[in-house]
């Protein structure tokens with residue numbers, strides 16, 4: 001097999017080393033597998049200059065050429081699938097087949113946005129003879145983007161695809177814990193001849209980098225995926241220059257399980273999905289509100305399947321769930337469980353760290369969790385599911401909407417009237433019925449309320465990376 005990549009800064013079309021580095025740690029073994037460079041202020045200034053220069057070139061490049069180049073880079077990423085997936089499993093811990101699938105998902109984001117580059121249509125507004133009103137969509141300019149560690153390939157893909165397809169340049173700061181996906185994206189674009197400065201890659205101390213980049217008025221858009229707390233602070237920084245933001249933030253997704261559903265099928269698919277990526281997914285189904293008439297059966301099947309999850313090193317065949325991404329998550333989840341049990345919740349399975357080496361945590365099911373337990377309002381971001389009984393769909397929808405989050409929500413039912421009520425009343429950017437898939441390249445993804453604003457993917461995906469310009473043109477002077 002291959003080795004972990006030599007991760008460097010990528011600025012103005014050239015790789016750049018750094019005097020200082022941070023270690024990249026394998027969360028399954030706690031071994032150092034690589035290094036990530038710490039950018040200096042000079043590096044960041046150079047990245048801003050490069051992105052400004054890159055935008056002048058790329059913003060004038062025909063959409064067809066942009067799309068062709070994105071597709072060429074994506075073809076390389078597909079060829080390098082196993083090499084990238086191996087690095088992701090090393091740095092993040094997820095099972096190798098899931099890392100392979102994530103690489104393909106990242107490629108699909110690029111391919112979708114490459115197609116959308118050709119469809120950033122404006123429109124002609126009806127007007128009097130001799131007058132034309134034409135609406136244009138134009139790339140917004142250099143973007144500062146920040147992607148998190150839970151999906152090291154597909155998260156940066158979203159940001160780079162949106163920017164590059166729209167004709168923007170981008171400075172990307174990927175998560176320091178998991179820099180391999182972003183490194184490979186930059187490498188692929190470099191190899192196919194992306195003009196210098198269009199894509200720049202930096203890393204280091206997150207708050208230093210975001211503060212430096214966002215305060216510079218050359219940056220015309222801030223795109224961030226991560227926690228609501230950090231998103232709020234970056235939005236506040238951006239407001240100094242009135243810089244628009246694209247924020248994909250936290251969630252705590254409700255699942256409304258109605259009495260008419262196929263209980264076993266719903267419970268089995270839910271238990272698998274709740275443990276996917278060790279629960280470190282912003283759309284992870286976390287709060288199950290189950291009709292009281294099917295509650296016991298749902299809880300039994302769900303708990304048995306969750307407890308049977310094969311946990312281990314993501315490199316080992318058959319493993320379904322790897323470790324948590326870092327030690328902070330182990331401490332956070334341990335505290336959530338202790339608090340819930342203190343508040344009176346039933347701990348059905350799990351609840352503890354596994355072993356002493358690696359950041360492994362047991363698949364955990366909590367039932368009958370009181371509303372005042374912290375985990376009822378704070379996103380667990382780990383392999384913990386809450387399963388509570390409800391007496392009606394009204395009660396379930398009330399619970400679903402009770403938090404400031406509104407990213408993903410789910411329902412299991414075959415009743416059209418229940419679906420209708422969920423569509424009308426559930427506060428979420430993405431509602432999925434009888435499936436726990438919330439986001440595809442071709443569907444718009446994003447939140448409402450404190451889960452952020454703006455959409456990635458779908459026909460809406462490039463909107464945030466573009467500005468609308470209306471041109472009024474009279475043939476004679478009036």
Ligand code: NAD
Pocket residue numbers: 146147148149150174175176206207208210211225226227228229230234248249250251281282328379380381
């Ligand atoms: P965190 O809030 O410290 O960091 C989350 C991400 O934001 C990381 O990638 C980090 O590098 C980045 N970040 C942190 N401070 C930053 C700053 N000032 N400027 C720019 N980037 C910054 O939390 P964490 O302990 O790493 O992760 C736990 C929480 O993060 C979870 O509870 C979850 O809510 C959230 N999270 C969300 C997503 C998502 O997909 N929405 C992904 C990862 C983490």
